[in-house]
Amino acid sequence: MSGTTPPEQVSKEGAGSSSAVSREWPLYEVFIRARGGLDHKHVGSLHATDARMAIEHARDLYTRRQEGVSIWVVRSSDIAASDPQEAEALFEPARDKVYRHPTFYDIPDEVKTL
Amino acid sequence: MGAVPALGEPSGWSRMYTQGLDVQAADPVSPADEAALERRFQARVDREEKIEPKDWMPARYRATLIRQISQHAHSEIVGMLPEGNWITRAPTLKRKSILIAKVQDEGGHGAYLYSAAETLGITRDQMIEQLLSGKAKYSSIFNYPTPTWADVGAIGWLVDGAAIMNQIPLCRCSYGPYARAMVRVCREESFHQRQGYDIMLQLCRGSAGQKRMAQEALDRWWWPALMMFGPPDATSTHSSDSQRWKIKRFSNDELRQKFVDFTVPQAKFLGISVPDPELRWNAGAQRHEFGAIDWNEFERVLKGNGPCNVERLAERRRAWAQGAWVREAASAYADKQRRRAESCAA
Numbered sequence: 001m002s003g004t005t006p007p008e009q010v011s012k013e014g015a016g017s018s019s020a021v022s023r024e025w026p027l028y029e030v031f032i033r034a035r036g037g038l039d040h041k042h043v044g045s046l047h048a049t050d051a052r053m054a055i056e057h058a059r060d061l062y063t064r065r066q067e068g069v070s071i072w073v074v075r076s077s078d079i080a081a082s083d084p085q086e087a088e089a090l091f092e093p094a095r096d097k098v099y100r101h102p103t104f105y106d107i108p109d110e111v112k113t114l
Numbered sequence: 115m116g117a118v119p120a121l122g123e124p125s126g127w128s129r130m131y132t133q134g135l136d137v138q139a140a141d142p143v144s145p146a147d148e149a150a151l152e153r154r155f156q157a158r159v160d161r162e163e164k165i166e167p168k169d170w171m172p173a174r175y176r177a178t179l180i181r182q183i184s185q186h187a188h189s190e191i192v193g194m195l196p197e198g199n200w201i202t203r204a205p206t207l208k209r210k211s212i213l214i215a216k217v218q219d220e221g222g223h224g225a226y227l228y229s230a231a232e233t234l235g236i237t238r239d240q241m242i243e244q245l246l247s248g249k250a251k252y253s254s255i256f257n258y259p260t261p262t263w264a265d266v267g268a269i270g271w272l273v274d275g276a277a278i279m280n281q282i283p284l285c286r287c288s289y290g291p292y293a294r295a296m297v298r299v300c301r302e303e304s305f306h307q308r309q310g311y312d313i314m315l316q317l318c319r320g321s322a323g324q325k326r327m328a329q330e331a332l333d334r335w336w337w338p339a340l341m342m343f344g345p346p347d348a349t350s351t352h353s354s355d356s357q358r359w360k361i362k363r364f365s366n367d368e369l370r371q372k373f374v375d376f377t378v379p380q381a382k383f384l385g386i387s388v389p390d391p392e393l394r395w396n397a398g399a400q401r402h403e404f405g406a407i408d409w410n411e412f413e414r415v416l417k418g419n420g421p422c423n424v425e426r427l428a429e430r431r432r433a434w435a436q437g438a439w440v441r442e443a444a445s446a447y448a449d450k451q452r453r454r455a456e457s458c459a460a
Contacts (some may be wrong), residue, residue: 023445024239027232044295045229047447048240061222064215065302084168 027076028054030061032068035055048073140397159347159360160303164290167233175359179289180234182361184241187227188252191245192426196260197269205263213266225296233291234319246431254412255338257420264317264324264331270310272332272339278303279373280343283363286423292361297313318384329386336389341412343370374402 025047031040048054054073062068064096082090098104107114143151150335151170158165165171201217204210228238244250255273259266260266281303284296317328344350344366356362364372374393381388392405 023441024237025441025445044226044298046225046233048442050451053444053448060218061225064218064222081168084166 025049027066028058028073029076029079030054030058031072031074032058032062033070033072034068036069040070043067051075134348156358159288159358160361163288164293165288166290174355175361176234178232178356178359178361179292182237182356183231183292184236184244185251185253187224187231187241188245188250189256190220190227192252192256192430193273194224195426195429196256196258196422196424197266200263200266203263204266209313216270216306216309219306223299223302226298227292230289230291230295232237242434246427246434248418251416253342254415254420255342257415257423257426258334258338259421262327262331264314264327265334267310267313267317267328268331268335268416270306270308271380272310272335273342274303274306274310275377276339276342276373278307279369279376283369284361286360286363314384314386315404318376318386325386328384332381332386333389335438337407337411338415340370340374340407341409343367343373345409345412346407371401378402395430 026049027045028048028051029045030043032043033040046054046057046061048057051073055071058071058073063071094100134255152172155165155171155175165175183266197213198217201210204213220403228241232238243251245252255276260269278300281296281300284391285300287293287296289354314328314331317324324346347353347367350366353362355363357365378388378393391406392403394403395401396403415423418424
């Protein structure tokens, strides 16, 4: 990259120019499938101008040691998430429904393949 | 660039990324509520629960993490420079490939850490601005020069070794995104330390001149490596809060001692000597005693007067400025693609 920069650009866009923040590239969340047959799993995030660049950067950033065979990227702003304040209301009701688990039922040892 | 928003303000939160998606500006809380929230927060930390970006956290916890994680990220990025210096002059193609991979890893570590810091409400550009303006600190170790190839070995062995010692406990840090980033970093860091020791080993098994080169590199890096653990516990200002919040699990002196105990036998195996006449094994305490660290030197380098402070920052500023047209072109291209897609859809 060095040596190819138009000098007027350098002076205009020196460190700490005031417009830098507004042009920050959007954030993408990265999901990697480690091996065929596994789910894509969230591994982190990165900045990119578009989805294609996000995939290319994700490849360099998150799969340098063969960590994956497939990459998903999603604009962070497109993800909706539950609110931690509502965690109790959302998840507490499942707590007392232990009958949803197979271990809740006492089956005599003589009964097989159940 | 505009002023950095006061840490913990809702305006900062709105820039949080996903793991902090759309945090609603919190209603102002009364001091009594604040105290209750803080007690609940501390109880969660005490139970070893992880704190995630959208969870309530004390403003000082947030500020401490932003400072620590961003400085850590900056250290990774500036840390690419002393070794990058040797990529074109690595002695063999194998060493060159290894060094490129290592330096690329450091860039990756910086990126993981910047992302983790962003979850706390600071933007990437704000952090870069703080680095380039000299406002933010980075590890002083990278303000030392790498005059010979043996310095590349010594950095991997000692500097990455000390970094691992610091970073392994951070994998259990109370803040989820930082802990997760550190797990990745530590997994990759072990290769860095071993390749450094491998360079030292080869030099020490080589000619007398090569061995001398290894010894001189150890002489240069030993004391700065010990300083990497930070000021002695008695004078460390950030420690007590960080320990209570389980950001920091061991004190500076504890980690430094462990590093010395691990490293001295490794130097012995290489057949080179640690440049400390007071170094000796204390059989009773089962640890090494070592000489006093020159904290004046530490302060001097921290304040910007080390051998390479000016050079390192100038290099980062140059890289940022010279990359400006690339960033702009990529943004312009993405905008054009979006406009085209919109006009097709219309």
